Amino acid sequence: MAREFTRVGVVGLGTMGAGIVEVFARNGVDVTAVEISDAALERGRVTLTGSTDRAVAKGKLVEAERDALLARVDFRVGLDALHDVDLVIEAVPEHLDLKQRIFAELDRVCKPEAILATNTSSLSVTEISVATTRPNQVIGIHFFNPAPVMKLVEVVRTVVTSADVVADVEALCERLGKVDVTISDRAGFIANALLFGYLNHAVGMFEARYATREDIDAAMKLGCGLPMGPLALMDLIGLDTAYEILDTMYRRGGRDRRHAPAPLLKQMVTAGLLGRKSGRGFYTYERPGSPKVVPDEYTPLAADAALADGARAIAKVGVVGSGTMATGIIEVFAKAGYEVISVTRGAEKSAKVCEAVKTSLNKGVVRGKLSETDRDDALGRITWSATLEHLADVDLVVEAVIEELSVKKALFASLDEICKPGVVLATTTSSLPVIDVAMATQRPADVVGLHFFNPAPIMPLVEIVQTIRTSAETSATARAVCAKLGKTGVVCGDRSGFIVNALLFPYLNDAVKMLEASYSTADDIDYAMKLGCGYPMGPFELLDVVGLDVSLAIQRELYLELREPGFAPAPLLEHLVTAGYLGRKSGRGFRDHTRR
Numbered sequence: 304m305a306r307e308f309t310r311v312g313v314v315g316l317g318t319m320g321a322g323i324v325e326v327f328a329r330n331g332v333d334v335t336a337v338e339i340s341d342a343a344l345e346r347g348r349v350t351l352t353g354s355t356d357r358a359v360a361k362g363k364l365v366e367a368e369r370d371a372l373l374a375r376v377d378f379r380v381g382l383d384a385l386h387d388v389d390l391v392i393e394a395v396p397e398h399l400d401l402k403q404r405i406f407a408e409l410d411r412v413c414k415p416e417a418i419l420a421t422n423t424s425s426l427s428v429t430e431i432s433v434a435t436t437r438p439n440q441v442i443g444i445h446f447f448n449p450a451p452v453m454k455l456v457e458v459v460r461t462v463v464t465s466a467d468v469v470a471d472v473e474a475l476c477e478r479l480g481k482v483d484v485t486i487s488d489r490a491g492f493i494a495n496a497l498l499f500g501y502l503n504h505a506v507g508m509f510e511a512r513y514a515t516r517e518d519i520d521a522a523m524k525l526g527c528g529l530p531m532g533p534l535a536l537m538d539l540i541g542l543d544t545a546y547e548i549l550d551t552m553y554r555r556g557g558r559d560r561r562h563a564p565a566p567l568l569k570q571m572v573t574a575g576l577l578g579r580k581s582g583r584g585f586y587t588y589e590r591p592g593s594p595k596v597v598p599d600e601y602t603p604l605a606a607d608a609a610l611a612d613g614a615r616a617i618a619k620v621g622v623v624g625s626g627t628m629a630t631g632i633i634e635v636f637a638k639a640g641y642e643v644i645s646v647t648r649g650a651e652k653s654a655k656v657c658e659a660v661k662t663s664l665n666k667g668v669v670r671g672k673l674s675e676t677d678r679d680d681a682l683g684r685i686t687w688s689a690t691l692e693h694l695a696d697v698d699l700v701v702e703a704v705i706e707e708l709s710v711k712k713a714l715f716a717s718l719d720e721i722c723k724p725g726v727v728l729a730t731t732t733s734s735l736p737v738i739d740v741a742m743a744t745q746r747p748a749d750v751v752g753l754h755f756f757n758p759a760p761i762m763p764l765v766e767i768v769q770t771i772r773t774s775a776e777t778s779a780t781a782r783a784v785c786a787k788l789g790k791t792g793v794v795c796g797d798r799s800g801f802i803v804n805a806l807l808f809p810y811l812n813d814a815v816k817m818l819e820a821s822y823s824t825a826d827d828i829d830y831a832m833k834l835g836c837g838y839p840m841g842p843f844e845l846l847d848v849v850g851l852d853v854s855l856a857i858q859r860e861l862y863l864e865l866r867e868p869g870f871a872p873a874p875l876l877e878h879l880v881t882a883g884y885l886g887r888k889s890g891r892g893f894r895d896h897t898r899r
């Protein structure tokens with residue numbers, strides 16, 4: 304017969320524990336909430352009441368429900384209070400010895416049939432379980448932060464966890480309104496194994512001053528639709544917890560260098576900069592525990608001030624190319640009030656691009672996003688040409704031709720001959736070094752990368768890629784142009800993958816490796832990232848949309864440039880590409896799209 308869970312215990316009321324108490328109490332389960340001291344207990348109580356008060360203020364909970372919820376929680380100091388609970392969830396700091404000590408004590412205090420669960424993110428549940436005399440009743444129940452909001456729970460079974468314990472915990476998750484994925488005991492389980500390499504890489508980018516914290520976070524939010532950027536997420540997780548998770552994953556997960564905690568993390572933890580909970584981490588918060596970011600000495604000047612910073616005046620823009628990106632970029636500039644000269648390789652191509660721009664603008668009118676006058680004005684600002692010489696007096700050229708270095712270099716050499724002095728020359732390349740293109744001209748200081756995302760009229764992000772030769776004036780001009788286009792321009796160095804692709808594709812590649820290792824299924828991995836981390840798509844859904852061939856090419860570039868062994872393309876990805884399974888476009892990738 305399935306177990307009844309009428310009273311559960313939660314040990315440790317920090318970032319996770321307080322949220323876990325709320326999840327149970329909200330669902331009608333009585334909770335004994337335990338801390339180490341009166342002060343810590345009080346902090347846990349304040350976190351819980353703060354969270355439930357916010358839920359009332361947002362209309363998600365009525366006052367009577369909140370009062371009933373709080374009445375279900377019995378706050379206590381010391382583990383002895385847990386003698387009558389049916390299940391305990393431990394959420395103390397991520398240290399194996401501490402958890403083992405607590406489990407030995409729980410084993411002594413709790414009734415024999417009680418299930419003992421850990422919320423560990425990276426430690427071995429098996430190693431924790433052997434501190435008790437009932438390892439078959441020890442299990443991992445890994446909630447996600449914030450626990451009341453995130454739908455996913457990873458249920459971690461060890462080789463000795465009893466099947467009935469797993470089944471009862473799965474049923475409990477369902478009762479709590481959560482979606483569970485049940486997996487075996489491996490460092491980082493599904494979500495953290497895929498997440499933490501990415502988070503650590505983002506910290507490394509920040510530490511190397513490759514881009515600012517605001518730009519790294521904006522890039523991942525706007526470029527990938529993530530609910531928060533990696534550095535803001537580190538602050539939410541807690542830098543001490545993140546450090547311990549990375550350190551454990553490094554040691555347990557095959558010493559992958561990408562999990563060796565970035566040195567800056569250790570320094571920040573030592574300095575007491577733990578993220579939101581301490582009021583300061585990568586960002587500064589209104590007060591400890593507050594989600595509200597306040598300006599500090601690293602906050603960039605308001606956009607207007609940056610624009611005044613030596614930007615050149617741009618009125619006339621040339622766009623070279625006739626593909627998807629060029630078409631979108633022409634539309635974006637024309638709509639923003641720039642005079643645009645489109646240059647293609649022939650009248651036929653120009654006619655096609657013109658048609659595509661018209662169709663897209665008309666869609667805007669149908670959807671009520673653009674007036675007919677604005678559409679006509681935008682079209683009136685575009686001149687169609689097949690002659691590069693027509694770019695002699697433009698102020699900015701945006702190149703969006705085929706992704707081949709020799710073609711781009713030849714084009715830039717021609718532009719160098721044709722264009723007036725002072726023009727800004729931009730390439731939209733997503734994978735080639737901008738410096739190679741810049742050095743095809745005699746004016747590398749005027750060359751910059753403007754990496755738009757597809758579809759350009761919709762995606763709000765542009766990566767502004769500065770080479771080691773790009774002048775401050777050119778960069779300021781690029782930022783001013785992005786602002787006028789209504790886009791968020793993020794500035795980064797000239798490294799493979801810039802910000803977004805460098806952080807995104809290794810994570811996708813890791814998901815393929817996880818599937819290849821048969822640790823979990825594509826469906827469960829997709830669920831884990833969507834429901835545990837709030838990603839708009841799971842990695843396999845995204846790979847099928849982007850195209851496996853495109854993803855493999857990007858991953859290869861990253862691997863070749865950075866020589867990071869962990870970036871080596873997953874053999875399964877290579878095999879699928881070889882087999883012609885390229886994703887949606889070919890009807891089959893990780894999933895079969897012909898039958899849907």
Ligand SMILES: NC(=O)c1ccc[n+]([C@@H]2O[C@H](COP(=O)([O-])OP(=O)(O)OC[C@H]3O[C@@H](n4cnc5c(N)ncnc54)[C@H](O)[C@@H]3O)[C@@H](O)[C@H]2O)c1
Pocket residue numbers: 314315316317318319320337338339343393394395396397405422423424425445446447448539540541544548580
């Ligand atoms: N932070 C996250 O985003 C996140 C997400 C999922 C899982 N986890 C895991 O949850 C666990 C807790 O992490 P956290 O971020 O909530 O840590 P935290 O530092 O915010 O909270 C830990 C709490 O445990 C209490 N504590 C310490 N020793 C104790 C003891 N002997 N008895 C009772 N209470 C004790 C501390 O007073 C503190 O309130 C870790 O295993 C972590 O890996 C964290």
